[in-house]
Amino acid sequence: MLCEWWKKRRNGLYILICAILVMSCLPVLQGQAEEKKEEKIYCAAFGDSIAKGYAGKKQEDLQSYPQLIADAVSEETRIPTEYVNYAKNGLTSARLNSDVLSTEETAASLERADIITLTIGANDLMQEFKLTVREILETDQRFTSAYDAFDALQEGIEGNPLLVMRVLGMLEDWDYAAFDEQWVAVMKTISQYRKDGSQLVVTDIYNPVNQFELPGTMNMVVDEVIQNMNQVMYDHAEEYDYHVVDLFESEICEHTQRDGLHPDQEGQRLIAGLAMEKIDTGRFMGEPEKEIEKTEPARKSIGRTILGNIRKVIILTAAAVILIAGGIFVWRKRRRKADTPDDK
Structure with missing residues (x-):
C-alpha cells in the first residue's frame, strides 16, 4: 500500500522540492544579474565651454573631450560608461562654485563618479583682461568678447x-590670489563628495592670444599671466589628488x-x-595600479619678476628715445640758428 501511495505522490514531491530549491536560489541569481547589469563606469x-x-x-556639433574620454574608457575596459556633463558656456571658477557645485544633483554625481574631468580658468582670465583693458583705456x-577688448587695446596703443x-603695470598687479581662492574652493567641494578610488583630471589654460597681432612684449606678458594661473593648479595637485593635463605646451592652438x-x-x-594618459583604466579591470607620471609646468613661472624686468626695460628704452629725440631737436635748432645770417 505504501509503495502504491509513493508511486502516486513521488512526481508531485519532486516538483515541490524543485520549486523550493528554485525559489531559494532566485534571490541570489537576481542579485548577481542586477550586479552585472549595474556594472558601469560613471564619468x-x-x-566651461571647452568641456x-x-x-x-x-x-557642426562637436563631441566634447569628456564624451570622447567616456567612449575611450568603455572601449578599453569593455565596461559600459554612464556620462553626465555639467559644463556651461562662459563659466568662471566663482560661478562654478556658486551655481554648479552647490547643488544636490552635482553632489550626488560626485559621490558616484569614477572619473571626474574639470576645465576652468580661461573665462577668469578673459574677464579680468576685459576689466583691465577698460581701466587702461579709461x-x-x-x-x-576678448576680441573686442584686444581690438580696442591695439587701437589705443597705436x-x-x-x-x-599702463598695461604692464596693471598686469604686474594681476590678482592671482582671487583665482587661487576659487580654485581651492572648487577642490574642497569635489574632495568632500568624491569617493575613494575616483580619478580626477584637470586641464590647464592654453594661450590662444598669440594669433592676435599684439606687440611682442604684450604677448610675453599674457604668456606669463597664464603660466602663473596654471601654477595655481599645479601647486594644489598633490594635496587634492588630481592630475593636470598640460594644454599650455600642446598643439591645441593649431586646432581651434x-x-x-x-x-x-x-x-x-x-x-x-x-587626458587619457592621466587615467588608469586598469583599475576597472582588476589590474595592478598604474603609476601615472605627474606633469610639471614646462617652465616654472617666475612670478612678477619678468613683468618687472620688462617694465624697467621699456622705461629705460622710452627714456633713451626721449633723450635722443630731445638731443636731435636741440641740435637741429642750433644748426638752423647757426646757418641763418644775421640781419644788419
Missing part, C-alpha cells in the same frame, strides 16, 4: 604707445574654431588623448 564632467564642446556659428565701454606702460579660442573637433580629440 562626470565639469567646467561642454562649444561649437560656434556655422560649426573707458566705460563693456566689451562683449594711438599712444606709452599705454604699454574660427574664433581662435575654442577647440574644433580635432582639438577636442587632442585634449581627450592627453
Whole structure:
C-alpha cells in the first residue's frame, strides 16, 4: 500500500522540492544579474565651454573631450560608461562654485563618479583682461568678447604707445590670489563628495592670444599671466589628488574654431588623448595600479619678476628715445640758428 501511495505522490514531491530549491536560489541569481547589469563606469564632467564642446556659428556639433574620454574608457575596459556633463558656456571658477557645485544633483554625481574631468580658468582670465583693458583705456565701454577688448587695446596703443606702460603695470598687479581662492574652493567641494578610488583630471589654460597681432612684449606678458594661473593648479595637485593635463605646451592652438579660442573637433580629440594618459583604466579591470607620471609646468613661472624686468626695460628704452629725440631737436635748432645770417 505504501509503495502504491509513493508511486502516486513521488512526481508531485519532486516538483515541490524543485520549486523550493528554485525559489531559494532566485534571490541570489537576481542579485548577481542586477550586479552585472549595474556594472558601469560613471564619468562626470565639469567646467566651461571647452568641456561642454562649444561649437560656434556655422560649426557642426562637436563631441566634447569628456564624451570622447567616456567612449575611450568603455572601449578599453569593455565596461559600459554612464556620462553626465555639467559644463556651461562662459563659466568662471566663482560661478562654478556658486551655481554648479552647490547643488544636490552635482553632489550626488560626485559621490558616484569614477572619473571626474574639470576645465576652468580661461573665462577668469578673459574677464579680468576685459576689466583691465577698460581701466587702461579709461573707458566705460563693456566689451562683449576678448576680441573686442584686444581690438580696442591695439587701437589705443597705436594711438599712444606709452599705454604699454599702463598695461604692464596693471598686469604686474594681476590678482592671482582671487583665482587661487576659487580654485581651492572648487577642490574642497569635489574632495568632500568624491569617493575613494575616483580619478580626477584637470586641464590647464592654453594661450590662444598669440594669433592676435599684439606687440611682442604684450604677448610675453599674457604668456606669463597664464603660466602663473596654471601654477595655481599645479601647486594644489598633490594635496587634492588630481592630475593636470598640460594644454599650455600642446598643439591645441593649431586646432581651434574660427574664433581662435575654442577647440574644433580635432582639438577636442587632442585634449581627450592627453587626458587619457592621466587615467588608469586598469583599475576597472582588476589590474595592478598604474603609476601615472605627474606633469610639471614646462617652465616654472617666475612670478612678477619678468613683468618687472620688462617694465624697467621699456622705461629705460622710452627714456633713451626721449633723450635722443630731445638731443636731435636741440641740435637741429642750433644748426638752423647757426646757418641763418644775421640781419644788419
